[in-house]
C-alpha cells in the first residue's frame with residue numbers, strides 16, 4: 154500500500170514533468186504576437202521527428218553570439234562560448250542556455266524585450282549577487298526554471314518571480330537567506346542549496362516554511378549542526394548529507410509524512426530516537442558515515458537502508474522490526490552495513506522480518522585498529538518467497554560468490570533528479 158503510493162506519486166511527478174515539457178511548446182501562441190504566416194501547412198513542434206523539420210513560419214531572431222536551431226526555434230543556445238556578458242535576448246525565446254561561460258553580471262538591458270522565457274540555465278559562470286540588477290529575474294513572469302549552480306553568489310538572488318518551480322543554487326557561497334526572500338515563491342517544487350555556506354543561524358527564521366509545494370530540498374555540504382526547522386509538509390526528498398548534524402529531535406518527522414527519501418550520510422549522528430523514522434512513505438534512508446552505535450525502527454515501506462561507516466557492533470534486528478505482520482510485510486530489499494564494527498553475521502531473524510531482502514552488503518568491518526577483518530563472502534543475497542521462511546532459518550548463510558558491491562541500489566535513485 155505505502156509502496157504503491159510512493160510509486161504512484163513518483164509516476165505522477167514524471168507525468169507532470171512530461172506534460173510540462175510538452176506544454177512549453179503548446180502554450181506558445183504565436184498568432185497573438187505575430188502576423189499570420191503565409192504558409193500552407195501549420196507548424197507543429199514534434200521533438201521526435203528525425204525527418205526534415207518544417208521551417209519556423211517567421212524568421213527567427215537570434216543573438217549573433219548564439220545558436221537558435223531551426224528544430225527548436227524557441228530555444229537560444231549560448232553555452233560554452235567564453236561569453237563575459239549576456240547577449241540581447243529576442244522576445245520570443247523560451248529556453249535560454251547560457252551555462253559554462255565567464256559571465257559575471259546579470260544586467261537588466263539584455264532582458265528588455267523578454268516576455269516568454271520559461272527556463273534559464275546560467276550555471277557554471279562567475280555571477281556574484283551584487284552584479285545582478287535589482288529585480289531582473291522578478292519581472293520574468295513566465296520563468297519556471299532557473300539554474301544558477303556553480304557561480305559565486307554570496308546571497309540568495311532575490312527577488313524572484315512567483316512563477317518559479319525549480320531553482321538550483323548549488324555550489325555557490327550563499328551564507329544568508331533573508332526571511333522574506335523565499336516568501337513569494339509558492340510554486341517552488343525543487344530547491345537545491347547544496348554546497349553553500351549555510352549554518353543554523355540562517356535557518357532560524359524558517360525560510361522554507363511557506364513553500365507549500367516544495368517536494369525536494371537539498372541542503373547537503375553546508376554547515377548545519379541541527380535539523381532545519383519549519384520544513385513544509387509537502388516535502389518528499391530531503392538531503393542533508395555532509396553537514397555536522399549530531400541529533401534528530403524527538404518527533405522531528407511528525408510534520409513530514411510525505412518523505413520518500415532521506416539522505417543524512419556524513420554527519421555526526423550518534424543516537425537516533427528509536428521511532429524517528431516512522432514515516433509511512435519512506436523508501437530510501439541513508440545514514441552512512443555517522444557515529445551510530447545502535448540501529449533503530451525502520452518503516453515497512455523502506456526498500457533501501459544505508460548504515461555503513463558507523464560504529465555498530467551488532468545489528469539488533471528486533472529493534473528494526475519489533476513485530477511481524479504477514480499481511481503487511483517489510484519491503485526492505487537492500488542493506489549496506491560495511492565499515493562498522495560487526496563481528497558476526499546478521500541474525501537469521503532478519504530474513505523473517507525482511508522476506509524481500511536480496512542483498513546485505515556486509516563488506517569489510519573495522520574491528521581491530523589497523524587490521525580490518527573481512528568475511529570470506531561479504532555479500533549476502535536472498536531471493537525469498539514467504540514460503541521459504543523456514544528454509545531461511547535453517548540455511549541463513551546462503552551466500553553468493555559475488556564479492557562486488559551490489560549496484561541495485563544505485564539503479565533505484567529516489568532522488569530524482571540528483572544535481573551535481
Ligand SMILES: *[C@@H]1O[C@H](CO)[C@@H](O)[C@H](O)[C@H]1NC(C)=O
Nearest residue numbers: 241242243262263264265266
Ligand atoms: C528590443 O526590441 C526593439 C524593437 O524590436 C529593438 O530595437 C531593441 O534592440 C531590442 N532590445 C534588446 C535588448 O533586445
Ligand SMILES: *[C@@H]1O[C@H](CO)[C@@H](O)[C@H](O)[C@H]1NC(C)=O
Nearest residue numbers: 250252253274275276277300
Ligand atoms: C544546465 O547546464 C549544466 C551545465 O552544463 C548542465 O549540466 C545541465 O544539464 C543544464 N540543465 C538544463 C536543464 O539544461
Ligand SMILES: *[C@@H]1O[C@H](CO)[C@@H](O)[C@H](O)[C@H]1NC(C)=O
Nearest residue numbers: 294295314315316317339340
Ligand atoms: C502556481 O501554480 C499554479 C498551478 O500550476 C498556477 O495556476 C499558478 O498560476 C502558479 N502561480 C504563478 C504565480 O505562476
Ligand SMILES: *[C@@H]1O[C@H](CO)[C@@H](O)[C@H](O)[C@H]1NC(C)=O
Nearest residue numbers: 348373374375376395396419
Ligand atoms: C563535504 O562538504 C565540504 C564543503 O562543506 C566539501 O569540501 C567536501 O568535499 C564534502 N565531502 C563529501 C564527502 O562530500
Ligand SMILES: *[C@@H]1O[C@H](CO)[C@@H](O)[C@H](O)[C@H]1NC(C)=O
Nearest residue numbers: 467468469470471472473475
Ligand atoms: C534487542 O532489542 C530488544 C528490544 O530493545 C531487546 O529486548 C533485546 O535484548 C536486544 N537484543 C540484543 C541481542 O541486544
Ligand SMILES: *[C@@H]1O[C@H](CO)[C@@H](O)[C@H](O)[C@H]1NC(C)=O
Nearest residue numbers: 462463492519520521522523
Ligand atoms: C576504525 O576504527 C578506529 C578506532 O575506532 C577509528 O579511529 C577509525 O577511523 C575507523 N576507521 C574507519 C574506516 O571507520
